[in-house]
Amino acid sequence: MKKIKMKETNLIDDFQQKIDRDEKIEPKDFMPEAYRKTLIRQIGQHAHSEVVGMLPEGNWITRAPTLKRKLSLLAKVQDEAGHGLYLYCAAETLGKSRMEMTQELLSGKAKYSSIFNYPTPTWADIGAIGWLVDGAAIMNQIPLCRCSYGPYARAMIRICKEESFHQRQGYEIMITLAKGTKEQKDMAQRALNRWWWPSVMMFGPPDADSTNTEDSVKWKIKRYTNDELRQKFVDAIVPQAKKIGLVVPDKNLKWDKKRNNGAGGYAYGKIDWDEFWRVIKGDGPMNNERLSAKKRAWDEGNWVREAARAHALKKQTALQAAE
Amino acid sequence: MTEEEKETSLWEVFIQPKNGLSHRHCGSIHASDREMAILAARNVYARRGEGQSIWVVKSTDIVSSDPDKKEEIFSSDDKIYRHPTFYDVPDDVGHM
Numbered sequence: 001m002k003k004i005k006m007k008e009t010n011l012i013d014d015f016q017q018k019i020d021r022d023e024k025i026e027p028k029d030f031m032p033e034a035y036r037k038t039l040i041r042q043i044g045q046h047a048h049s050e051v052v053g054m055l056p057e058g059n060w061i062t063r064a065p066t067l068k069r070k071l072s073l074l075a076k077v078q079d080e081a082g083h084g085l086y087l088y089c090a091a092e093t094l095g096k097s098r099m100e101m102t103q104e105l106l107s108g109k110a111k112y113s114s115i116f117n118y119p120t121p122t123w124a125d126i127g128a129i130g131w132l133v134d135g136a137a138i139m140n141q142i143p144l145c146r147c148s149y150g151p152y153a154r155a156m157i158r159i160c161k162e163e164s165f166h167q168r169q170g171y172e173i174m175i176t177l178a179k180g181t182k183e184q185k186d187m188a189q190r191a192l193n194r195w196w197w198p199s200v201m202m203f204g205p206p207d208a209d210s211t212n213t214e215d216s217v218k219w220k221i222k223r224y225t226n227d228e229l230r231q232k233f234v235d236a237i238v239p240q241a242k243k244i245g246l247v248v249p250d251k252n253l254k255w256d257k258k259r260n261n262g263a264g265g266y267a268y269g270k271i272d273w274d275e276f277w278r279v280i281k282g283d284g285p286m287n288n289e290r291l292s293a294k295k296r297a298w299d300e301g302n303w304v305r306e307a308a309r310a311h312a313l314k315k316q317t318a319l320q321a322a323e
Numbered sequence: 324m325t326e327e328e329k330e331t332s333l334w335e336v337f338i339q340p341k342n343g344l345s346h347r348h349c350g351s352i353h354a355s356d357r358e359m360a361i362l363a364a365r366n367v368y369a370r371r372g373e374g375q376s377i378w379v380v381k382s383t384d385i386v387s388s389d390p391d392k393k394e395e396i397f398s399s400d401d402k403i404y405r406h407p408t409f410y411d412v413p414d415d416v417g418h419m
Contacts (some may be wrong), residue, residue: 006404028387029390075370078366079370082366082368086367089350098330098333099330101327149338155350158350162370305329305331305355306361308354308355308356309329311355312356315356316356
């Protein structure tokens, strides 16, 4: 018994040393259970977010203002599906089945990013999502390309390469609207007002209240804290908004020389964390709508899955008979 | 049939970027048969002209080495004579 315990301790030490040397962990390598669990939860949530993220934008595919915008939006939504699938396959290497993950999403047991529980009432919301939501996602995702788990890091590299088109197409929509008629500019401003705070919340609770940070940093799953990433995001977006004549809806926003270790950065106002927790717990404007859309798609797609299975079985039987 | 039994097979996807390069592993997908596997691999991993040929292989058909035997399979520290730098050649011989 003692011997087994010794062996386990050595394995954990070896594992940590490997991470400290910046080596990757691959699916068949030893890993502590807590590392596996953390990754399954994080990658699963990430995959679900990509998949649910298709819904708010899908809402505008048939109503995109021009053919060019429709093509871009279709390509973007298709990318989100692809990103979800890269991530599901990374999570599967940790021993969790695709079916199990799907069931957990549909039953509401698994979480996805709260940002997708907000509605997209106007075309400008599509611009704001690309610019702000994808912008925030990129801030989060770039450090994940160097995460210690090989399959997750590889999926993230692929995702980040594709994601930059998403943010640019969103910002371009906002530029076009901001340069348009007064109504169009107002529409862009209102979309920025709606999406600003939820986007700032996307980085998660403040460092002081974040429970998962310490281990994740030690294991090099997480390389920056929530607040560090949030600061980077605010610093990047504020000048972009100014450039197109839109106003970030935060009266307390001002340049602060002391931020970023004296390099300067924007100080921002108080974030309504009550709203954040309310939406996470299921009380956002679109939580029910999103989950029922996923359930409906799953149920209505059942005959397709069944037909594919039946077809595969039929062909297999015919092949065996010929042999 | 239980939900677990309904799970479609997992396939590993390899893409050859262009002639002259090898097919390279890029991820996996789920599909019920070979044709669907190629189709899904194309939709998931080749949306931007990533290559010119796709291989899909059922994950269960891949045989892999035991990660615990990494040292004994791959150790070559004791066989330095297999590397060119083990052999001394006079400098004035030039590149060899």
